[in-house]
Structure formats: C-alpha cells, structure tokens
Amino acid sequence: MTGEVAVLGAGMHPWGKWGRSFVEYGVAAARAALADAGIDWRDVGSVVGADTVRGGYPGHVAGATFAKALGWQGARVTSVYAACASGAQAVNTARAQILSGLADVVLVVGADAAPKGFFRPAGGDRPDDPDWLRFRVLGATNPTYFGLYARRRMAVHGDTPEDFAQVKVKNAASGALNPNARYRKRVTAEEVAASAVVADPLRLLDICATSDGGAALVLSSMEFARRHGVAEPVRIRAVSTVTPRYPSTVLDLPDIATDSAVAVEPAAETFRASIALAAYEEAGIGPEDLSLAEVYDLSTALELQWYEDLGLCGEGDGAKLLREGATAPGGRIPVNTSGGLASFGEAVPAQAIAQVCELTWQLRERAGDRQVAGARVGITANQGLFGHGSAVIAVR
C-alpha cells in the first residue's frame, strides 16, 4: 500500500482550436484548479508541468513557464515529458513529493496548442529515431496504426465498422453535455459512415482530432486536506507508470516491428493490460469495483480494446459490452463520460490530467448531466509513445 493523496482542486481550459499560446490555457486551468481547491497560489510548495513538445524541445520547459505566468513565488519546480502519458507522470511526480514529505500542496499543469493536421516528428535527418523512420520509410501516420488495430479486431473478434461507429455515437452524446469539450454535437452512426476513410477501416469520425486545451490539479497530503477542512476528499490511490516487458508483441506506435518472441515467451498479458493490472494491484481493487473509466480513445476501435485491457470484459468481448450498453451512461461501467478524445481531441500533455479532472468531478458527484449515480471508484488509462504506461485510480 503506497498511501493516498488528496485531490483538492481540478480545473480546465476548454478544449478547442483557440489559436493562442499553451501558457494561456495552462494558467487558466491552474487558476481554476486553485480556486476550486480554495488554495492561494503562494501556498503551493511545488509545481509540476507536463511538457508540450514542438520543434524538438519542451515548449518553454513547461513547469517554470507556468510558475512564472502565475507569478514567481519560489515553489519547487519539475517538468516531465512522456508523450500522451505526460500527465500521469506529472501526477505521479506530485504524489511522490507529497508522500515523501517534500511538499504539502502540489500544482500539476498540462497544456497544449496543437499543430494542424497529422502529428509529425521534428525536422532534420534522424535515422536513429524510430519515430522519424516510420514516417520516412513507411509514411506511417498515427491513424495507420489505429487502422491496423481496428482491422485486426474485425478479423479476430468479429467487430464491425458499425460497432466502431457506436463508440463515437456514445462519446459524442456525453461530450454534448460537457462544457469543456471541443465537440458538443451529437453524432449519428450515419454521419460516421458518411465521413471519409482516413486509414482503412477507420473514418474521419472514428479518429480523434488534435486540440488546444489545458488541465490542472491541486494535490495535497491527506493531513493537509483535513487541516484545510476537507474531511472526505477525492483521493488518488494508485498511479501506474509501467513500461512493457520483453518481448512486447503488440505492434505499437512508432515501431516498425514488434519484438521477436523466438527466444523468450511473452508475458501472459499485453503491455496495455499490464498498465491496468499494476494500477489495480497498487490500489488493492479489481475491475469489478469500478464505477467508471476514462480511456484513451485515440480511435473508436481502440476504446473497445481498452475495455478488454482494463478487464471490464473478456478478450474479444469489447464490442459485445458496448452493444449491451454497459459502457454507456446508466450502464454497469460507463466509459468516457467526459466524451473522451472523440469529443475533446488530443491536447497531449493535458489529456491524462483532464481524465483525472473528470474522475474528480464524478466522484464528488458534481458532474451535472454526465453524473454517474453513486460513483465511488474510477480509473483512467492511456499509453504514451515509446512505452509509457499511464493509469490513475481515484476513490471517494
């Protein structure tokens, strides 16, 4: 048992394409989280920034940029980068500082101003960089990897494009209820089917966009929360930041090949499943205890994969779980009540923090029309480029 930290405050800058600096989004989210916590910025002992990376270096090296914009007050600073998992790394860093007594109150901030079109690697010739190579040699954009996973599910598990479309329909309906979401219109299965194919079998509305946005959390020790007058805060009980185990046999972004399993038998569970398992073990709970889950639906098909990787159903049963309505609002285990990436679009360093914001509001029973009745336990899950696991379990 690692020990818990309290979530005192959560805040976001709405997702969109606002055309402004990531600093502005991050500061707005930070101020919202501080106000939500009832904490004066000058009383924050540490700030952890999840970095945006554009042009090959961490943009303004994030932690200090946010601290400066909020007004230098001498707090300890940390900046972390782990692609899509950056936010979970930031939460984990804050937690470690709190549990070790280095800080009582930590502000976690992530924000991004996303470029137009496909994500692409930084410029220059870098034949030693797998991310550069997959573009140079194969033209393999992120959606092509999503297309490979989706086709594999269709062949092995019998999923259909109609199943994938229903994920979008479900998430768009939740996003329509979320003031922080970028896309707030319901979507029909017909609209998904009528959108252009991007990477067969996936269409434009199966694949998440890239967005501007910011998210922040104020975390503290349980003792500080009590002194601060919060007797029963939402608590973070586990943060999983595991790496894969050799041989990793799922073709993952940005790799051109899997590891070979010829000399070593692969582990019983895949990397994605091991991310969730580590979180469950640390929290001392199982999938049957969950009230809700926020998963990284980079594509509609990938959300179904997460159902299985989180143990919400057996392998191959993701589409069945969806068809039964179990993962819809009011179902047994609602997934992506925020609207998910389908409704937000990915703002890389902010996204894993935004997932925890949604858990926080749900567990406080302050999620408005999106509220999951009686929510007590939630999990977030995602995976960062190059093998960064990310999952957070929060409880009330």
Place this chain on the structure above:
Amino acid sequence: MTRARTPVVDGWFTGDGDDFRLLGTRCAACASVFFPREDGHCRNPGCPGGDLEEVPLSPRGRIWSYTDSRYRPPSPYVTNPELPWEPYALIAVELAAERIVVLGQAVPGITVADLTVGMEVEVVPGVLHEDAETAWTTWHWRPTGGGA
C-alpha cells in the same frame, strides 16, 4: 540516365529479385532476433549479452493486419505535392520462424480490397521514391497467391 539505387536505410535489407531479404540481427547467446537490426546490445533482459550477428529474415509470412493511407503523409515522407495523392496499403506481417511482426508497404497496385488477415505474402524489393540522381529502395510485401 540510370539513377543510382540507394537503400532508404542502410543495412535493413539485401539482394535483388529472388534473393531479396530483410536483414536483422541475432544474439549469439540467447538467439533473440531483432528487426530493425540491433547492433549495440541484446535487449532480452534475461540475457548476459552475446555478439549480434546479421541474419536474413524469413522471406514469407502471413498478414497480421493491414490498412492504408488515404491522405498524404507529412514529411519526412517524400511525395511530389504537384501530383495527386495515390493511397498505398500498409501490411503488418507475422514471420512464423522469428515470431515477429514487421510492417511494410504493399507493392504498388495492391489495395486493401485485395488483402485479408492470414493471407501469405512475401518480401520483394521496391522503390520508395525517386529524385534526379537516386532511386531510394525499400522493401514491399506482395501476396503470393497462396491464400489465407
């Protein structure tokens, strides 16, 4: 004028025609195979580390999955922006002997409609793109007609 044929990456494949092969490396201590080639240290955490020897990979495998690229990929993928974009298929192929899945482009003319998961394919030499002096060579996957 004949363009010089230059591999898009050094040391990943060799040969021409029927003897064309992807090249990986194999650890002399634990027999782990690596593609793209690992020339530094064996990445098996349970291996004390052995010499990494160059090995050709199996020329044939079965389709693990496939997709295509309906939109023009960004740089560093090289395309001629003045020509209309022609989608190409990408195939992930499972090589049974090496227990590895290797991604590659399909030979020109093959579309996703021609492919199924489990279909047998073989590796063949291909050209990624050409400029004034150079034909940049790569590997392609081509259905053998052997069925799924």
